[in-house]
Amino acid sequence: MKVSQVATLINSVSSELIGNSSVINENLSDVVTAGQLIFDNTSYDSFVRCLVDHIGKVIFVDRVYTGNTLAVKRESWEYGAALEKIMCGLPAATENETWELENGTSYDPNIFTKPEGVKALFYDKRITFEIPLSIADKQVKSAFSSATQLNAFVSMLWGAVDKSMAVKLEGLASRLVNNMIATTVNAEFPNVADNNYSGMTGVKAINLLYLYNTAYGLTGANALTKDNCMLSDSFLKYAVLEIEKTLSRMNRLSTLFNIGGEPRFTPDEKKHVILLSDFKAASDVFLQSGVFHDQYTQLPLATEVPYWQGSGTGYGLSSVANVHVEIPSGSTTKEINLGYVLGCAFDEDAVMLACLDERTTSNYNAKAEFTNYWRKVECGLFQDTNENFVVFYVA
Numbered sequence: 001m002k003v004s005q006v007a008t009l010i011n012s013v014s015s016e017l018i019g020n021s022s023v024i025n026e027n028l029s030d031v032v033t034a035g036q037l038i039f040d041n042t043s044y045d046s047f048v049r050c051l052v053d054h055i056g057k058v059i060f061v062d063r064v065y066t067g068n069t070l071a072v073k074r075e076s077w078e079y080g081a082a083l084e085k086i087m088c089g090l091p092a093a094t095e096n097e098t099w100e101l102e103n104g105t106s107y108d109p110n111i112f113t114k115p116e117g118v119k120a121l122f123y124d125k126r127i128t129f130e131i132p133l134s135i136a137d138k139q140v141k142s143a144f145s146s147a148t149q150l151n152a153f154v155s156m157l158w159g160a161v162d163k164s165m166a167v168k169l170e171g172l173a174s175r176l177v178n179n180m181i182a183t184t185v186n187a188e189f190p191n192v193a194d195n196n197y198s199g200m201t202g203v204k205a206i207n208l209l210y211l212y213n214t215a216y217g218l219t220g221a222n223a224l225t226k227d228n229c230m231l232s233d234s235f236l237k238y239a240v241l242e243i244e245k246t247l248s249r250m251n252r253l254s255t256l257f258n259i260g261g262e263p264r265f266t267p268d269e270k271k272h273v274i275l276l277s278d279f280k281a282a283s284d285v286f287l288q289s290g291v292f293h294d295q296y297t298q299l300p301l302a303t304e305v306p307y308w309q310g311s312g313t314g315y316g317l318s319s320v321a322n323v324h325v326e327i328p329s330g331s332t333t334k335e336i337n338l339g340y341v342l343g344c345a346f347d348e349d350a351v352m353l354a355c356l357d358e359r360t361t362s363n364y365n366a367k368a369e370f371t372n373y374w375r376k377v378e379c380g381l382f383q384d385t386n387e388n389f390v391v392f393y394v395a
Contacts, residue, residue: 058149062156067166069173071272071303074354082124083354083382089117090263123382126355129168131161131375138369161375165358169377173353175325176381177274178308180351181344182325182336183383184391187259195337198226198395203256206246208239208342209394226340226394227317230282237287239279239342240299243392247271247300247345250388258350260386266347273302275343276321280304308341340394350387355380 015021097107135154144150188205189197201207212235213223229235250257253265283299312319321340326333356379364371 055145058144058152060152060156062152062159063163064159065163065166067170068303068305069169069353070177070274070305071348072173072176072351072353073169073356074348074352076354076356082122083380085121085123085349085384087117087119087121087262087386088115091116121384121386123354123380126378126380127172128376128378130377131164131168133157133161133373133375134370135373136370161373165375165377169353169356169379172379172381174305174308176351176353176383177344178323178325179327179381180346180383180389181308181323181341181391182327182338183385184259184389185338185393186327186329186334186336187385195335196395197338197393204259204389205391205393206242207395208242208392209235211242212238229394230279230317231286233286236283239392240283240287243273243343243345244300246390246392247273250345250347250390257388257390258386259389262386264347264386264388266388270348271345272348273300273343273345275299275302275304276308276341277304277306278317278320279342302343338391338393338395341391342394343392344390345392346389347387350384350389352382353379354382 009026012021012024013026016023091113135157140153141150144153185197185205188202189200192200197205197207199210201210209224209226209229212229213219215238216234218224224232224235250266250271251268253263255261255263257266258264280299280302306315307320308323309325310319318339321342322338323341324335324337326335328334356377358375358377360373360375362371362373
């Protein structure tokens, strides 16, 4: 074990701390250790200089990561394969003959009225992957001093598998939501071919920045941009207002908030909101810090995401707010690149990570005395464009 003398450094540190000297350049290379992958020639005792240092404490990096499946994870079922979703349209009204009675007229009560607009959607696609893990029975025991340490090591390995599974399901959930965001934007603006969604807005894809600049008559150099709008208290208040109005409107039966144009409503208990954490943090800091009645400026209860696809190399807004995917378009695909997505609101039936079948299988190799494990999963990523889904963005 290497032991460094730091008396001179400590004396200068003490002098700095009590204000007897100016701040100086400190060499901390012999004070803080960053760890090393293997023992070297400093790992001997300081007495006879040939005894190898023993390990006094072992720490296993084994933290639980639950992941964030963005409120789209649904229940599973054991038997059967396809998911069938049945819906029907709104029956039309007819005249009430109770108030049209005429003498000698027959009123036939046996007329059959066929239910109109009955449809069934079938979801029968699945995706699958597995995570392998091999654990040796004998070979690793020499590295530990007790069964407790060995068990903790094995537990750490399984913890890594669990974290890997959580990250992968989290990634699938985000891709499901991203695909629905892109599908909704494409349906709202089908004629956009260059991914320039500025200067336009819709009902299912709402350009909060365009609405704000238009409402306040801001043009040219006076107009806010997608890069600076979240530094404006006024814009954030307006954005919260528009989001709250949209969420309230989704409670009423309407054909405007889904791609299929079906009459749908989404009550509060079945409504999910996902907001970009940059937008949520800006709203909390700029709007809530100076008010006494925060219910007037507070965003709705929502799931937060630090990014839609990835952080890039530095969590820049152009990276974290970007949704850049290809979606089916007829017999081919179409690239959708929406730069600044702030959030989305949707019915719980609009996007579903469902029929999740997760299990672990194993095989023991008696010749080499190790066991192979496979954490397997199958699941379905389902979207229904007949259910309410709204995107909030700035461009």
